[in-house]
Amino acid sequence: MSETSKRSESGSSEQPTAVVSSMGPMRNTIVLGCSLMLMLGMGCAIDFVYVGSAPIPGIIRIAIVFLLLWLVNHSNIVLLFGLMVTSLILREPTRLESFDLSVSVITVLVSLGLLYWMVRYQSIRKTVCEVACDLCNVNRQSQSNRESTNKIKFAIQNGIEVGLKLICVVLLAIAILFNQPWTTNTNAWLQWSLTNKQVLWPGPLLIVIVIGLIVVVNEFGWRRKTAGQKKLTLRCNAVRILYPDMQRIVRHRIKRRGVT
Amino acid sequence: MTSWSRQLALIGLIGLIVGVTLGQMSVAILCLAWLLWMLWEWVQFSICSERELGRFQLERWINGRSDATGVLWAGRTLDIRVRICCKSNRVFPDRIFRDVVPENLEIISSTIPSSSTDSAINSSSWLRKQIGRWASVFKIVDEICPNNQIAIRTPQHEVEINYTARVRAAGEVVFPGIRMEFHDPRKFFRLDRFVSLRQTFRVLPSFTESADASPLLKRRNAIPRHGIHRQQRPGIGFELLELREYVDGDPPKTIAWKASARRDKLMTRQYESEVPIRVQLIIDGTASTRMGGFGRRLIDQMTHVGASIAHSVISAGDAIGCYLIDEAATKRTIAASGTIGFYSQLRAMGAFSVNRSPGTARFSLRMLETAYAVCSERYPELLDPQVNPFSLVPFALFSTQRGRQRIQLAAVMAELYNLSITTQVEMVLDENELAKYLLKFLCESGMPWMAPIVSISDVAIQYSPVRVRLLTQALTAAISHAHDNEVFVLVADLLGDTASMDELLSAIRIAKSKHHRVAVICPSPTLHRPKSRSSSVSANTVSANTVSAKTVAELRLLAEGIRLGELALPLKRSLTKLGVPMSIAGEPKATGLVLSEIAMAKSGRLTAQGSGR
Numbered sequence: 082m083s084e085t086s087k088r089s090e091s092g093s094s095e096q097p098t099a100v101v102s103s104m105g106p107m108r109n110t111i112v113l114g115c116s117l118m119l120m121l122g123m124g125c126a127i128d129f130v131y132v133g134s135a136p137i138p139g140i141i142r143i144a145i146v147f148l149l150l151w152l153v154n155h156s157n158i159v160l161l162f163g164l165m166v167t168s169l170i171l172r173e174p175t176r177l178e179s180f181d182l183s184v185s186v187i188t189v190l191v192s193l194g195l196l197y198w199m200v201r202y203q204s205i206r207k208t209v210c211e212v213a214c215d216l217c218n219v220n221r222q223s224q225s226n227r228e229s230t231n232k233i234k235f236a237i238q239n240g241i242e243v244g245l246k247l248i249c250v251v252l253l254a255i256a257i258l259f260n261q262p263w264t265t266n267t268n269a270w271l272q273w274s275l276t277n278k279q280v281l282w283p284g285p286l287l288i289v290i291v292i293g294l295i296v297v298v299n300e301f302g303w304r305r306k307t308a309g310q311k312k313l314t315l316r317c318n319a320v321r322i323l324y325p326d327m328q329r330i331v332r333h334r335i336k337r338r339g340v341t
Numbered sequence: 342m343t344s345w346s347r348q349l350a351l352i353g354l355i356g357l358i359v360g361v362t363l364g365q366m367s368v369a370i371l372c373l374a375w376l377l378w379m380l381w382e383w384v385q386f387s388i389c390s391e392r393e394l395g396r397f398q399l400e401r402w403i404n405g406r407s408d409a410t411g412v413l414w415a416g417r418t419l420d421i422r423v424r425i426c427c428k429s430n431r432v433f434p435d436r437i438f439r440d441v442v443p444e445n446l447e448i449i450s451s452t453i454p455s456s457s458t459d460s461a462i463n464s465s466s467w468l469r470k471q472i473g474r475w476a477s478v479f480k481i482v483d484e485i486c487p488n489n490q491i492a493i494r495t496p497q498h499e500v501e502i503n504y505t506a507r508v509r510a511a512g513e514v515v516f517p518g519i520r521m522e523f524h525d526p527r528k529f530f531r532l533d534r535f536v537s538l539r540q541t542f543r544v545l546p547s548f549t550e551s552a553d554a555s556p557l558l559k560r561r562n563a564i565p566r567h568g569i570h571r572q573q574r575p576g577i578g579f580e581l582l583e584l585r586e587y588v589d590g591d592p593p594k595t596i597a598w599k600a601s602a603r604r605d606k607l608m609t610r611q612y613e614s615e616v617p618i619r620v621q622l623i624i625d626g627t628a629s630t631r632m633g634g635f636g637r638r639l640i641d642q643m644t645h646v647g648a649s650i651a652h653s654v655i656s657a658g659d660a661i662g663c664y665l666i667d668e669a670a671t672k673r674t675i676a677a678s679g680t681i682g683f684y685s686q687l688r689a690m691g692a693f694s695v696n697r698s699p700g701t702a703r704f705s706l707r708m709l710e711t712a713y714a715v716c717s718e719r720y721p722e723l724l725d726p727q728v729n730p731f732s733l734v735p736f737a738l739f740s741t742q743r744g745r746q747r748i749q750l751a752a753v754m755a756e757l758y759n760l761s762i763t764t765q766v767e768m769v770l771d772e773n774e775l776a777k778y779l780l781k782f783l784c785e786s787g788m789p790w791m792a793p794i795v796s797i798s799d800v801a802i803q804y805s806p807v808r809v810r811l812l813t814q815a816l817t818a819a820i821s822h823a824h825d826n827e828v829f830v831l832v833a834d835l836l837g838d839t840a841s842m843d844e845l846l847s848a849i850r851i852a853k854s855k856h857h858r859v860a861v862i863c864p865s866p867t868l869h870r871p872k873s874r875s876s877s878v879s880a881n882t883v884s885a886n887t888v889s890a891k892t893v894a895e896l897r898l899l900a901e902g903i904r905l906g907e908l909a910l911p912l913k914r915s916l917t918k919l920g921v922p923m924s925i926a927g928e929p930k931a932t933g934l935v936l937s938e939i940a941m942a943k944s945g946r947l948t949a950q951g952s953g954r
Binding site: 182196253258306309321323 | 345363366371372373381496526527727730734765766
C-alpha cells in the first residue's frame with residue numbers, strides 16, 4: 082500500500098471522531114431545546130384542556146401541570162388516561178341539554194392527541210431531535226442528505242396519518258353515540274319499547290350483531306393460527322373437558338406407583 | 342394484546358358505560374373514540390402481520406456459506422450474516438428480528454452507544470457542564486441492541502443482521518432459526534413468532550501444533566525412517582543394543598570381529614528393534630467431565646489435548662486410535678495414520694463431546710423457569726394464553742405463576758413429543774414426570790450440563806466409582822488389541838479417585854509388563870498447570886505467590902492450583918512407582934510437555950537423558 086493511500090485512509094477514519102467530539106455540546110443544546118419546547122407545548126395543552134376553566138390557585142395549577150408532564154415523561158399512560166376520564170366525569174354536567182359539541186370535540190381531540198403523544202413520546206422526541214440535528218448538520222453519525230430527508234418525510238407522513246385517524250375515530254364515535262335512541266330522547270325510547278314490543282329496542286338486533294361479530298372474530302383468529310397452535314388448542318380443550326376424570330385416574334396411578 | 346393495552350381498554354369500557362349511563366357525552370365520546378382507535382389498530386396490525394408472515398424470505402450465511410450442514414472448528418470465529426426480506430413487499434417498521442444463537446456460540450464485539458452528555462458533564466467549561474447536566478435529564482437513550490438482533494424503525498426492502506461469534510467447544514452447533522417480534526406502532530398489540538431456519542454443524546476440537554516436542558530429548562545419531570521408532574528390544578534395526586556371545590543361527594554379518602578378537606570368542610552384535618508405533622488415546626467422557634458451560638468442561642480440555650496429540654503423532658507418521666468412554670458405551674476408533682486418519686479421530690472426538698441426556702431428572706423451580714424461558718424463545722406461539730390456557734379448571738383465581746407455567750409447559754411438552762392426554766395430565770400432577778420431559782427438551786435445545794439440568798452432587802455420587810471401572814475395562818481391551826509397540830495415553834479425570842485406583846493400577850502394570858508405554862493426563866478445572874508440591878506447600882513460596890496475586894480471582898486461582906497439586910500428589914506417587922509419567926494438562930504448554938513424554942516413550946528409553954524419573 083502506498084504512503085499516500087495509507088495517509089488518506091487514516092485521515093478518513095480520524096475525521097468523523099474529531100467532528101463528533103466537537104459537536105457533542107452543540108447536539109446536547111439542540112436536544113435540550115427540542116425537549117423543552119415539546120414539554121412546553123404539552124404543558125400548555127394540558128393546562129388549556131384540563132385546568133384552564135377550573136377556579137384553582139396558580140401554584141396548584143402549575144403543580145398539576147407538572148405532575149401530568151411527569152406522567153407523560155415517564156410514559157404512564159394508564160394513569161393519565163384514568164385521570165383524564167375521572168376529571169371529565171367530575172367536571173362535565175350530567176344533563177344532555179347543557180352539552181356543547183364543539184368544546185367536547187376539541188377536548189376529546191386534544192385528549193386523544195395527548196394520549197397518542199404520550200404513547201409515542203420517546204420516539205417522537207427522538208425523531209424531532211434527530212431531524213433538528215440533521216437540519217443543523219450536527220448529527221452523531223454522518224448520515225447522507227437522502228437518509229435524513231427520508232426520515233423527515235416518514236415522520237411527516239406518519240404525523241398526518243395519525244391526525245387523520247384521530248379525527249375519523251372521533252367523528253365515528255360521535256356518529257355512533259348520537260344515532261342511539263337513548264341518547265337523543267330517552268323517555269320516548271323507553272315508552273315505545275315497553276308499549277310495543279316489551280323489549281328494549283335495538284336489543285335483539287344488537288345481540289345478533291354481537292354474535293355475528295364473535296363468530297367472525299373467532300373464525301379470523303382460528304385462520305391466523307399456525308398448525309401447531311391449532312393442534313395445541315384442540316388438545317388443551319380436550320384436556321379441560323376431561324380434566325376432572327383424568328385427574329382422579331392419574332392421582333390414583335401416582336399413588337399406586339408410590340406404594341410399589 | 343399487551344397487558345397495558347388491556348388496562349387501557351378496560352378503562353375505556355368503564356368510561357363509556359359511565360358516560361352513557363350518566364349522559365356525559367364528552368366522556369362517552371373520548372372512551373368510544375379510544376376503543377375505536379384500538380380496534381382500528383388491531384385490524385391494521387392483524388392484516389399487516391398476517392400478510393407479512395407468509396412472505397418472509399430468510400437466509401443465513403456462516404462464513405459466506407448457506408449450507409444446511411457443515412463442519413466448524415472449536416475456538417475459531419464465525420462471520421454470520423442473516424438476510425431477511427419480504428417477497429413483493431416492504432418490511433414494516435416496529436419489527437424485531439433476532440437470530441437465536443446456540444449456547445455453544447459466544448457473540449463477540451458488542452457495540453455500546455457513545456454518550457456525549459457524560460463527556461459534557463466532565464467538561465471544564467461551566468456553560469458546557471450546565472448544558473450537559475440538563476441534557477442528561479432529557480437524554481435520548483439509544484436502545485442497546487444485541488448484535489444478533491435488529492429492530493426496524495422505518496420501512497425497508499430488506500434487512501441484514503451481521504455479527505461475529507466464536508465457537509466455544511467441540512461437539513455440535515445448531516442454529517435453530519429466527520425469532521420475530523411484531524408490534525403495532527403504539528405497542529398495543531404484539532405477535533411473537535419463531536421461524537425455523539435450521540443449520541447443523543459438527544464442531545471438531547481445536548488443537549495446538551507443537552512442532553518442538555523433541556528438543557527435550559537426547560538426539561540420536563542414526564535417524565530411522567519416517568514413522569519408524571526404536572524399541573529397546575532385540576530386533577532388526579540400525580542402533581546397537583548390546584554385544585553377546587554368538588549362538589548358532591545368528592547371521593554372520595552381525596559378528597563383531599574386533600570384539601571377538603579381543604575376547605577370543607565369537608561375539609555378535611544385537612540391534613534394537615525398529616517398529617512403527619501406535620498411540621491409543623483413552624478419553625474419559627463420564628458425567629463429571631461434561632459438567633459446566635461449553636468451553637469450560639473438562640471434556641473440552643481433554644479433546645483439545647487428544648487432538649493436539651493426534652496432530653503431533655500423525656505428523657510424525659505414526660498411527661493413532663481412540664477409546665472414547667462414557668456410561669452408555671465405549672466407542673473404539675481404529676488406529677489410523679495420515680490426514681484421513683487425523684480427521685476421522687477428530688470427528689469421533691467431536692461427536693463424543695456432544696452432551697447426551699443425563700440419566701436422572703430432578704424437578705426444581707429453576708429447571709421450570711429455564712425450560713419456560715427456552716420455550717418462550719423457541720416456541721412463543723405455543724405459549725399464547727389463547728392457545729395454551731393457564732388453568733385447566735374454570736375460574737382458577739388463586740393459581741400461582743409457577744402453577745401456570747407448569748400447566749403451559751406440560752401442554753407444550755405433550756405437543757412436541759406427541760404424548761397422550763393422560764401423560765399431559767400426569768405431567769401437571771407429577772413433578773418427576775414433568776422433569777423427565779423438561780430435561781429431554783433442555784438437552785435437545787443444546788443447554789449445557791449446569792445447575793438446572795444436573796446437580797454436581799448427584800453426578801459425584803452416581804458416577805465416580807463407575808469411571809475407574811470403565812477406564813480399566815478400556816485399558817484392558819486396548820492391551821488385548823495391542824501390537825508390539827504401543828503407547829496408551831489415559832486422558833481422564835482421575836484426581837481425587839486415588840482410593841479406588843487399584844483396579845486401574847493393575848491394568849497399567851499389565852501394560853507395562855507387555856512392554857507398552859502408558860502416560861496419564863488429568864485435565865485441570867482451572868485450565869492452568871498447578872504448582873508442584875515443593876512450591877505449593879513451602880510457606881515462603883505461598884506467601885510470595887500471595888503477594889504476587891493481586892485480585893480475588895488470582896488468589897482463587899492460586900488456591901485452586903495448590904489444592905489441585907495436593908490432590909494429584911498421591912496419584913502421581915503411585916504412578917511414578919510404576920514408571921508412568923503423569924501430567925495435569927489444560928494449557929497449550931502443558932500439552933507440549935505431554936507430547937514430549939509420548940515422544941520419549943516412542944524413543945524406547947526408560948528415562949530422559951539417562952536420569953531417573
